[in-house]
Amino acid sequence: MRTIKELVRPNIWSLAPYSSARNEYSGHVAHVFLDANENPFNGPYNRYPDPLQESLKERLSEVKNVPAENIFLGNGSDEAIDLVYRCFCEPKKDNVVAICPTYGMYEVCANINDVEYRNVMLDENYQITAEKLLAACDANTKAIWICSPNNPTGNDINNEEIEKVIENFDGIVIVDEAYIDFSKQKSFSRYINSETSNVIVLQTMSKAWGSAAIRLGMAFAKKEIIAIFNKVKYPYNVNLLTQEQAMKRLKDTQPVEQWVNILLQERGRTMEAFGELPICEKIYPTDANFFLAKVKDAQKTYDYLVDKGIIVRNRTRVSLCNNCLRVTIGTREENNELLGALRDMK
Numbered sequence: 001m002r003t004i005k006e007l008v009r010p011n012i013w014s015l016a017p018y019s020s021a022r023n024e025y026s027g028h029v030a031h032v033f034l035d036a037n038e039n040p041f042n043g044p045y046n047r048y049p050d051p052l053q054e055s056l057k058e059r060l061s062e063v064k065n066v067p068a069e070n071i072f073l074g075n076g077s078d079e080a081i082d083l084v085y086r087c088f089c090e091p092k093k094d095n096v097v098a099i100c101p102t103y104g105m106y107e108v109c110a111n112i113n114d115v116e117y118r119n120v121m122l123d124e125n126y127q128i129t130a131e132k133l134l135a136a137c138d139a140n141t142k143a144i145w146i147c148s149p150n151n152p153t154g155n156d157i158n159n160e161e162i163e164k165v166i167e168n169f170d171g172i173v174i175v176d177e178a179y180i181d182f183s184k185q186k187s188f189s190r191y192i193n194s195e196t197s198n199v200i201v202l203q204t205m206s207k208a209w210g211s212a213a214i215r216l217g218m219a220f221a222k223k224e225i226i227a228i229f230n231k232v233k234y235p236y237n238v239n240l241l242t243q244e245q246a247m248k249r250l251k252d253t254q255p256v257e258q259w260v261n262i263l264l265q266e267r268g269r270t271m272e273a274f275g276e277l278p279i280c281e282k283i284y285p286t287d288a289n290f291f292l293a294k295v296k297d298a299q300k301t302y303d304y305l306v307d308k309g310i311i312v313r314n315r316t317r318v319s320l321c322n323n324c325l326r327v328t329i330g331t332r333e334e335n336n337e338l339l340g341a342l343r344d345m346k
C-alpha cells in the first residue's frame, strides 16, 4: 500500500491552510467575539458557523457508528468527490479508474480537474470483477471509484469483488453508498481504519434522509485523509442553516426508517406493474430507491411522460443502458399516476 503522503499531491501535502478566526480560539471558553469582523446584530445568523461541524459529527457518529474523527462533512457528497481529485490527483499526470456506467459526477470532476478518467465496463448483469478494475490501473492510478448500490443501474456491486479491490489496490478506493439505506448490503465504513488499505466511504442526506435541499454529504475515512480534506475545503463549507436542519433530521431516525419501508414496498409494487406494461422490455434488479427499465423506445416514452407532466430520467445515451429509463420511487399516488399514464400510451 502507498502511504497517504505518497498519494497526496505534493503541493497539498506542503500547503499551509487558511486559519480562520473561528479555529484559532477554539478550546477556550469565550463570550465576547471581536475577532471575525462579524456584525454583533442579527443573531444567530451574524456568526460564522463551526468550520468543523463538531456537534453534528458527534450525532452522526452515533447514527452511523463511525467515530467523529473519521467523518468529513461537505456541501453534498459532490464536494467530497471533487476533493478526491483536488487532494490526490496531479492534473495531466495521475489517473483514476471507475466502473461504467455509474454516477456522472466522478467523470465531470475528473474533467474539471484535468485528470484522466478510465472506464471499466460492467458486464451484462451490471457486475464487475476486481481483476478487471485492477487491470486498468497503472503506477499513476490514484483512486478507484465504486458506487454500490450503483447509479443508474440500481444494483449492489458484488461485495466480495469490492473487498478484493480494497485488499489488492495500493491507492484509494472510494465506495459511494448514497443509496445504502435502501440496500441489505453492510456499509464499507468498517474498512476505513484498516492499516492495509485507504478506503473512503461516501454517504449523503440527499436520498433516504429526505434532505437533498440542505446539501449535506459525508465522507468516512482514516484520520489522515480527513485531515487532508479539512485542509483543502472552504473554511465554512457547511452553513449554519444546514447544520441546524441536519441536527433536527437526525434527532429521531424513526421517520427515515418508515420512509424507507414505504419506498421499498412501493418499489416492489411499481416494478411489478411496470413489468407488465406493453412498452416494457426488461426490468433490472435494484437495491436502491429507483429502478432501471428497458422499454421499446425510451425517447418516445420520455417525451410522452413529459407531456403529461411526469418526469423520469432518460438514460438511453448511457453505456449499456440503450432504451433505458431510470424511475425514482415516489408516493403511491405518484407511482400510480406514472403507471396509469403508461397504460394509456399508444
Ligand SMILES: *Cc1c(COP(=O)(O)O)cnc(C)c1O
Binding pocket: 075, 076, 077, 078, 079, 103, 147, 151, 176, 178, 203, 204, 205, 206, 207, 212, 215, 216, 217
Ligand atoms: C444522489 C447521489 C449522490 C448525492 O450527492 P449529494 O451531492 O450528496 O446530493 C452521490 N452519489 C451518487 C451515486 C448519487 O446518486
